[in-house]
Each structure stands twice: as structure tokens, then as C-alpha cells.
Amino acid sequence: MSIGRINRTKGIALAAITSTAVVAGVIFIQGAADADPKPTLAQAKTQVAALQHKAEVAGESANDLRGQISASTARVNALKAGIAKQQTQVDTVRRQIGSLAVAGYQTSGMSTTAQLLLSPNPDQFLSQASTAQAFAGQQDSALRRYQQAQGKLTDLQASEQTELAALQAVQAQQNALTKQIQTNLDAAQKVLDKLSDTERKRIEQENADEAAEARKERPTRDSDRMDNLPVPVSGRAGTAVQTALAQLGDSYVWGADGPDSFDCSGLMMYAWGKAGVSLSHSSKAQASEGRRVSKSQLMPGDLVFYYSPISHVAMYIGNGRIVHASRPGKPVKTDPIDLMPYNTAVRPG
Known part of the structure; x- marks a missing residue:
């Protein structure tokens, strides 16, 4: 065999080996990406x-x-x-x-x-000529x-x-x-x-239970559930609080403003709308649509804003608690006021 032919043969073999290695590398990388470790349930x-x-x-x-x-x-x-x-x-x-x-x-x-x-x-004609001018x-x-x-x-x-x-x-x-x-x-x-069927069903059941528990807190005709508020609430603020609490258990849907699903600002817009106060469908905008109040002076019906920049809004209901459409996958529910990083608060109306 000639030297040229031998070199060509070696070149072909090297190219084949290199190509195989590249393909194997791609497969390995892809496999590694697809084989991310399965997270624990927590x-x-x-x-x-x-x-x-x-x-x-x-x-x-x-x-x-x-x-x-x-x-x-x-x-x-x-x-x-x-x-x-x-x-x-x-x-x-x-x-x-x-x-x-x-x-x-x-x-x-x-x-x-x-x-x-x-x-x-x-x-x-002379009269008409004057008219012509x-x-x-x-x-x-x-x-x-x-x-x-x-x-x-x-x-x-x-x-x-x-x-x-x-x-x-x-x-x-x-x-x-x-x-x-x-x-x-x-x-x-x-x-x-990535979770097992059992783990996914467990999360689904927990979410369903959370929504059911929230619905149990809704005001009823027999009990308006306003007795636990630290100060009496009536008028527009009372209507807004009652309306927001009546939505407990409803689902979070981005862009929704009722009557059966809401995002955070949509819920505030809906609740205060029932009280005759118009709010924008935006937590950032709502932060300037009322009188600024300090955290220590909060009263039921006040809007509480979270994160910086503002990206979430809730309604204060008293006793250090809020009602809000929390996030996708979760129902409208009540939570402690300090659940999220507090930013500011306003009093609409």
C-alpha cells in the first residue's frame, strides 16, 4: 500500500473517531440535561x-x-x-x-x-359684473x-x-x-x-384542601365573620372587605377580575368596585390610588403592597391578616400580613 493511501486511510479513520466522539459527547450532554436529579417533594x-x-x-x-x-x-x-x-x-x-x-x-x-x-x-349686466368680483x-x-x-x-x-x-x-x-x-x-x-404520580396527586390534594378550607372562611348570611376584626368596619371599606372575603377559595388566573377567578390586583379592583371605588387593574398603579397609611395605622379594607418594585397587592382585614389572590396554583385565601416583603399601604376611597 502506498504511503499516500495509508495516510488517507488514517485520515478517514481519525475523522470517523472524531465524529463518533462528538456525537457521543452531544448524547452525553443531552442525556445529562434530561437526567437532572429528581427533586424531593419539598x-x-x-x-x-x-x-x-x-x-x-x-x-x-x-x-x-x-x-x-x-x-x-x-x-x-x-x-x-x-x-x-x-x-x-x-x-x-x-x-x-x-x-x-x-x-x-x-x-x-x-x-x-x-x-x-x-x-x-x-x-x-353691470350689476352682475359687480357680483362677479x-x-x-x-x-x-x-x-x-x-x-x-x-x-x-x-x-x-x-x-x-x-x-x-x-x-x-x-x-x-x-x-x-x-x-x-x-x-x-x-x-x-x-x-x-419529574415527581412520581403519587407525589403529584399529593400536591394536587393539598391544593384542593387549601381551597376548600378557604371557602369555609367565606362570610355567610348567618355569620358575616366580621366579629374577629380589631376595629369596626362599615361603609365602603366594609363592603370591600366583605366582597373580598366572599371570594375565598376562588382560583388565581392572570388578568382575571372576577367573578369566579382573580389575580391579585383584579381581586382588589373587584372588591373595591363593589364599594363604588374604581381602581386600576395593576398593583403598581393601585399603590397611588389612595391615601398612604403607615403599617401601624392599617385598618380593614386598606391595600397592602409587597416586594420592590411592587408586584403584589393584598387587602388588610385586621388581626395582622390579609386576604389576597396569592399566586398561580393557589386559591384566594387569608394569610399573615408579614408573609411577604412589605412595601407600603394605601387607603382607597
Whole structure:
């Protein structure tokens, strides 16, 4: 065998060995990734809770864009209405100019002297000639009105395009946050999928039991369950507290504001809405929709905000407890006020 052929053979063999090693490495890495150690039940609960909290944070960030989207949409609609109205004015002036142009054309082919000589009634013609001068002035005035109307229409159309671009940008941000919510929820589900059937059923049963226990705390006609509050609560705050407690056991759903499912800011919006107080569907926005109160001065109905930046809101019900739509996978329930990092509080209404 020639030396060249031997070298070529060695080269082919080396390439084959290298390729095999690369493939084996990829398989090993993939296998290692797929073979992440199975978490204990406690570890899985911790990981799922963290991922669900991340989903809630993204959800409240998406909620915070609702106000911008609503305001921008209102401006776009107002501009569209203004454009339609202005277009009608432009069309009206254009028709006036057309009528004036036709009328002017009918006498433009003959000199004033010739028209006077041929007129059967010279006195009447001279009167009409004076009117014609005024008619020419009308044409100039109409042209000026048209230019002004068309200029305003162009400005309105440009403003609409600018506002539409801004609206689309905010909507794109909200869509990205919505995807982030689902990504975190999917990651939480993957953690659960690593557990055994028995472990998953145990978690499901614990969640179901927690929802059932929460529903037992709901106010009833026989007992309004307000006796355990440290101070009397009535009026709007009383209505808000009663409404929030009536939702105990309902499920957490991002973007929901009742009547059977809620996210944290949606629950506050719903409860205070029943009391006649309008709140934004955003925990960050709600933090500025009331009078600031200190933690030591909290009263039932006050809104309590958590984390920095704010990403969760609850309602104080007294005795150091809150009612809130806690996070995905959990029901509306009551908890100690210090369950999460406290930020601030406000009193709506």
C-alpha cells in the first residue's frame, strides 16, 4: 500500500473517531440535561412556588401596561373620529370650490366688454359684473379654507400614525410579558412532571384542601365573620372587605377580575368596585390610588403592597391578616400580613 493511501486511510479513520466522539459527547450532554436529579417533594414545592411567583411578577408588569394601552387606544379612537370629521370638512370645501369653478368657467370665455355689448339689459349686466368680483373673492376664500382644512387633516393623520406606533410598541411589551408568564408556568409544570404520580396527586390534594378550607372562611348570611376584626368596619371599606372575603377559595388566573377567578390586583379592583371605588387593574398603579397609611395605622379594607418594585397587592382585614389572590396554583385565601416583603399601604376611597 502506498504511503499516500495509508495516510488517507488514517485520515478517514481519525475523522470517523472524531465524529463518533462528538456525537457521543452531544448524547452525553443531552442525556445529562434530561437526567437532572429528581427533586424531593419539598424541593419541588419550593421550585414551583418560585416559578409561579415569577409568573405573577410578569403578570403584574403586564397588567401595569393596561392603563397605557387603554389611554393610547382612546387617543387613537379620538384621532380617528377627528380625522373623519375633518375629512368631511375637506370634502365640503372641495365641493364648494368645484361649484365656484364651474360657475366661473361659464363666463370666462368672453371679455367683459363683449358681454356688456351683447347683453340685452346693460344695467343688469353691470350689476352682475359687480357680483362677479365678489364671486372671485369667494373663490379665493374657499381656496384658503381648503388649504387650512387639508393641513389640519394631514396633521391629524400624522398624529394618528405616531399614536398607533406607540400603541403597537406597548402591546408588543405586554405580549412579551405574557409569554414570560407562560414560560414560567411551563417550567413549574416540568418540575412537577419529574415527581412520581403519587407525589403529584399529593400536591394536587393539598391544593384542593387549601381551597376548600378557604371557602369555609367565606362570610355567610348567618355569620358575616366580621366579629374577629380589631376595629369596626362599615361603609365602603366594609363592603370591600366583605366582597373580598366572599371570594375565598376562588382560583388565581392572570388578568382575571372576577367573578369566579382573580389575580391579585383584579381581586382588589373587584372588591373595591363593589364599594363604588374604581381602581386600576395593576398593583403598581393601585399603590397611588389612595391615601398612604403607615403599617401601624392599617385598618380593614386598606391595600397592602409587597416586594420592590411592587408586584403584589393584598387587602388588610385586621388581626395582622390579609386576604389576597396569592399566586398561580393557589386559591384566594387569608394569610399573615408579614408573609411577604412589605412595601407600603394605601387607603382607597
